[in-house]
Amino acid sequence: MKRKFGLSIVGMLVLSLALGLCLITAIAAPAFSSSLIIDTKGYASGQLSRIGRENLSRRGLGVAYTGEILLGHDSASFISFGSLPQNLVTNPFRFCFEEDDFYDVLEELVGYDVVIEYKTPRSNTLLSCSAINELVDIYLVDKNISLTQAHLIGDIRTFEPEISYGVEFGRITNVIKNKNLMRNYFMTMQIGESGDKFRHFVMDDRDLYHFAIEGLRMGALVKVHYSERLANRNIFGHRTRLFVSEIEVTGRNGSMD
Secondary structure (H helix, E strand, C coil): CCHHHHHHHHHHHHHHHHHHHHHHHHHHHHHHHCCCCEEEEEEEEEEEEEEECCCCCHHHHHCCCEEEEEEECCCEECCCCCCCCCCCCCEEEEEEECCHHHHHEEEEEHHCCEEEEEEEECHHHHHCCCCEEEEEEEEEECCCCCCCCCEEECCCCCCCCEEEEEEEEEEEEEEECCCCCCCCCCEEEEEEECCCCEEEEEEEEEEHHHHHHHHHHCCCCCEEEEEEECHHHHHHHHEEEHHHHHHHHEEECCCCC
């Protein structure tokens, strides 16, 4: 009886250890997944529609300002559940900044079509700001940028199976570089010349990433060739992803007038 009792204790200890490891894994897995998508650098393009001061009653947390951009042309508010990285693309696109000098510059640019550079996460001094993106720089959309080429064909390096392919026409509104992923470039596009239909893409190719930024800075209308691939639901929570294979600038009448 003593021997059986001893074995049952050992068995209980092993079982407890196994359950503990499972619990740690279950807790750590979401944290690991979320950590993959929080260190980003990005660009957004559209009409600067608002800036303002936040948390006037909480001066101990630092001076925080927020701004909003209406993405693309003649668009309206939406919350994107299909963005990659998750939840980083919404409309209006909100950002945070802390320097008083930025406020004076942005105040003059309200109502104009601009490009902002931003990063996520914010600096600790901006923790009191409600926006998740921190402003790095801002400048006007420049339709006179000189391109060395108007059509770039890139690579798709994923082994995920292709289920469809096609071409979309519109304006690039967001380009994101995720520093913690091998496949780390993401793009959002306003479909057509205006409106509230947006689509999200993944890029493998660094040259396509830089070319997409140039198209965004110009406010240009482009054709995006894509391949739809079956994705891993455990990582991104989506059945498929659209991988960019080509970007073609079709015109510079993306003036957003």
